[in-house]
Amino acid sequence: MKKTVFIMAAIVLAGLLCGMFEDIHPFGLPNNTLMDDYFLRHALSDRSAQNVVTSLVFDFRGFDTLGEAAVLFTALSSIGALFRDGGKKE
Numbered sequence: 553m554k555k556t557v558f559i560m561a562a563i564v565l566a567g568l569l570c571g572m573f574e575d576i577h578p579f580g581l582p583n584n585t586l587m588d589d590y591f592l593r594h595a596l597s598d599r600s601a602q603n604v605v606t607s608l609v610f611d612f613r614g615f616d617t618l619g620e621a622a623v624l625f626t627a628l629s630s631i632g633a634l635f636r637d638g639g640k641k642e
Contacts, residue, residue: 577583591608601607609617 591612592604595601595604595607595612599607599611601611
């Protein structure tokens, strides 16, 4: 009974994986969306940055970048607190 359930689960999982791999787009061919076109058309005119990447990272996604920096700072502070020398006792 257990072996039959395992085989059926493996067949279902293999079918799901094959279905997912059929829908994936080929490597190296980007998917163009309306949002991509909007950013490319408006990045330089709407924002004060001189290139598209800077305007995306700092203007359009500023809060996300700030959150990532806060998480990185918290992780580094935690690691520093774990490995700090607790003071020498004489």
